[in-house]
Amino acid sequence: MRILKRLNPIPGVRDFWSEFSRPNEYRWPVLVVSLLITGTLFYSFTSEKTYIPPAAPEVTYITSFDPDRTDEEIMASNIANQQRKDALAARQQQREELRKELYRELGRASGLDVDRMEAEIEADRESGEPSGAPSLSENPRADTAE
Incomplete structure (x- = not known):
């Protein structure tokens, strides 16, 4: 029961009323400003903003092949594509060998x-x-702190 004597709000309310009931020219403006501040804080914390979820995008699929192709047409196009890829890889290999030869010269x-x-x-x-990278024992600056 002792804790209720410490947390009793009645003496605080009586003290507030005795101060507020005294004639003071600033009591009403102070009360209005304090209520506005408190009300604004409560409104900002309790207001909830709801956004409408965005509409799902429309997807348009572009087909570059005829959907009614036969298996033979598919295989023929795959073979032609593989031949193009092989020719491109061979040209790339030739370029790399030429570059290596130029660097050798x-x-x-x-x-x-x-x-x-x-x-x-x-x-x-x-x-x-990699043997080209120096080890710590070969590096003369490895022992010095920068």
């Missing part, structure tokens, strides 16, 4: 041992470890 003209470098690259590919 540039390396030989610069005085590099291109054959040894290619052998090292092939050995690295087979072992899975």
